[in-house]
Amino acid sequence: MGKAKKLSRNALLRVSALRGSRAQAVTGPSTPPSAQEQAIPLIKKLSSVDPKDRALAASAIANLIENPVIRRALLKEKVVQTILEQSLTDSSEEVIVEGFGVLRNLALEEGYDVCVFLWRKDILAIVLSYLGKIQTNLAYLKDSNAAQKTLLFNLIENLLSLLTSLGGSSDDIYESIVSRLPDLPIFVLDILANPTIPDFVKVIAAENLYVLSEANAAYIDKIQCSGFITDGKLGVAVKLYLSGVEYNILETSQTASIDLLDVVRSVNEGLQAIDINKAIEVMQPTTIDGVVQPTIYDDNYRSAQDCFVAVQVGLELLTEISEALVMRSQHGRQNRQTEPDEDHDNQDDMDILEDENEMVVEYETKDGVDSPVVALLLDSVLPVVAEFVQFKELRSRALQALNNMTWTFNSFVPHWGNSKARTLWSCILRLLLSSDDLDLESRTGSAGVLWACGKLKPKFVSEISVNDVRRLIREFQQGGETEESLEFKVRIVGLLGVLALPHVDIDVTKEISIFLLTLVLSTQHKPPEIVIEALNAIYDIFADISYPFDDEIFVKGEFLNHLMKIQPQVKQMAKNIDRRKNLQLRTKADEVVVNLQRFVAYKIKERRGLLNKQ
CATH class of the missing domain: 1.20.930 (Transcription Elongation Factor S-II; Chain A)
Structure with a gap:
């Protein structure tokens, strides 16, 4: 089945999709002088005697980080070390907040490399100390003035976003966060439950809770013990993240009282409530005289970005849920299977099959299970997700969700x-x-x-x-030849x-069949995944001599002779797959070898029977 793989935690990083991929952004020639000229003065200003200059410099650096050329120059000038050693220990709270903003944006844009560097510099110890200070300040929030509240909210946002990026970059860092910050989910839940904290902070908090609660039993237990947030006043982006947290609980906890149907319904309602056209319009880069201007991270932009990322999360959740439904169905079917017939087990592998459906081919599940979740996905969610395909920035996520959903429909509702x-x-x-x-x-x-x-x-x-x-x-x-292109x-x-179906134009079937045979005849030079799928397709296409194209394509094209000659190469292909490293692939290869033997024998008998009738 062509199910999409579950996305990793680091797939959720909030880098704007409107600017292209990180890999495309950072490749190229060495840092130009103009970038160096912009970077060096700003880094020098981080050491200014005037705290306002230091804060402005850190703020400017944070905004310029989205520019890959300037970002490279900043990294070359050791901006990370400067922020760690100076800005985060500054006497000015504003400088500290902006310093964390720089680290947050660098972690978002650069990912693994910067996150590992920060981790090795023990950034978690620094974060832990500031989380304690934040909790103290929250206790006296009513007594704070507007400027103090703004600084506090921005600090919370930067810290939690940084932790989300760190946890999503590597399993080692993720496990370190879980062990060193065991009470982080309680802190985040308190943020979400606090009515005085603005929505933009709660979005980041909910994202953090979603990412770090994935397959995390310790966090899930704390979330369940602390009570879960169901406040109807929360924004739509926050609610989508919390639907993700509910799904994480459902997948991890044995005592969860959450209904999957409610999770899917909540995700669907959240996706419908977001005006993605407006969000993408707000996030479009501004260009003056052909020069792309730095992004202004005002409330309008942040709200749009929150909605954009929340849609990505909603689509990912539907992708995961659809796959999980199929996996559970298959698991249940395996448990219901009866013991195999002994007489059948004793048959020789070379026995001729009278019915091609008896071949050891991985056919789709057709249980016809009546599932309210599948019904909701089919009737309500499918058209909502399909609408997102039109947006280039969300297309790949929407198609991954649609891919898993359609395979799920095939499993549960064969005639959907x-x-x-x-x-x-x-x-x-x-x-x-x-x-x-x-x-x-x-x-x-x-x-x-x-x-x-x-x-x-x-x-x-x-x-x-x-x-x-x-x-x-x-x-x-x-x-191409990459692992991604193989899929x-x-x-x-x-x-x-x-x-290549019986009712399709015979020229179409011929074109396809010849191509598939060409792939099989190149077994020694093709990945086994491709050869396996090509052979399975050939078995299906020519499963019945009554098909109108069997004589014209299979017989006249001498497919049988080619398949007989290729058998040793296919067997060797299977043997070359180490079952200890890839048991699933080896099992499929072994099945396709047995089926090739049976298919050849079946087609020989089929032709003999036809000749005898004549």
């Missing part, structure tokens, strides 16, 4: 409706075939959705043309396999 599937098919196929600027994640998600829809074997798939197939094959050939290629092969 031609109208819904047709609409989705048409939209995603047009996107994949006509968009030249799709990133790899979006192409992979698109291929997965189309593959799942095609598995239903609907009539509308016959509308595919030979040119469409050739475009898909070109997509495969131009996919895309596997999905393209799976998609092509379901397009």
Whole structure:
């Protein structure tokens, strides 16, 4: 199945998607002199005798960090060390707050490298000391003036966001936070329950709770013991994060009283409540005379960014939930399986199968389970998620969610409706075939959705043309050789396999079949995942001699001879997979070897039977 993998914690970092990926941003020539000229004076001002100058310098640095060239210059001038050694120990509270803002933004933009450096410099000890001070100040919040409150709220925001980035960057740092800051979830819950704290701080607090409570039994226990926040006055972005926390509780705790249906309904309502058009418009970079201006992190921008990231979280939650439903269904089915028949076990592997459905092929689940959650996903959530595909900034996340949802529908509701599937098919196929600027994640998600829809074997798939197939094959050939591109290629092969149906134009089936055979004949030079999927597709396409294209393509193309000759290479491919390192792949490879033997024997008998009738 082409399910999307669960996103890691560091996938949630709040780097603006409107500016492109981090990898694209930081590659290039060495730091230009102009960037150095901007960076050096600012770092020098961090040591000014005037606290206002120090604060302004730190604030300017925090805003300039989104510029990759200037950021590189700042890092080269050891801005992190300066902030740690000077700004965080400054006598001015404003300088301290802005210093944490610099570290927060650097952690967001640079990710792992900066986070590990900070961790090794024992940033957690510094954070822990300031959390204590914050709790003291919160106790006297009513007596504070407006300026003091603003500083306190900004400090909370910067600290919690920094911890979120740190925890999302590496498992080691994550575990260190959990062990050294065991009461952090209680602190965050207090922030969320405090009516005097503004919403922008609560969004960051909820995000922190969501990210750090993932598979974290210790935090989950504290959250449950402390009481969970269900205040209806919380903003929509906060509520989406808290839905994520509820799902984390549901996945981790054995005593959770949370209903998954309520979680899905809450996520769907949250996604519908957010005006994503407005959020993206606010986040668009400002350009003056062709020069992109630094982002102004005012309340309007922060609110838009909060909504944008909350939508990403909502889409990720739906991706995870959909996958979990399928996994639970499969687990339940395995538990219900009866003991195998002894006579069947004693049959030789080379026995000829009379029915291709008896082959050891991984077919989709078709339990027809009546699940209210699946019904909600199909009837209400699907159209909401599909709307987000139109936004380039959210497209890959939306397609990952749609991919897992469509495979879930195939498992629970095999006939989930031609109208819904047709609409989705048409939209995603047009996107994949006509968009030249799709990133790899979006192409992979698109291929997965189309593959799942095609598995239903609907009539509308016959509308595919030979040119469409050739475009898909070109997509495969131009996919690259990375691990990420491998998943895309596997999905393209799976998609092509379901397009070669009996009611499809024979030229389409021929084009696909020849391509699949070419992949199989290159077994020694192709990843086993691709060869396995190509063989499984061939088994399905030519499963029945009555199909109109069997003689024209399989017989005249001498597919049987080619498959017989390739058997030793396929066996060797399976043997080369270390089952200790990749048991799942080795199991699939062993199955495809057995099925190849059986398929060849089956097709030989099939042809003999036809000749005898003649």
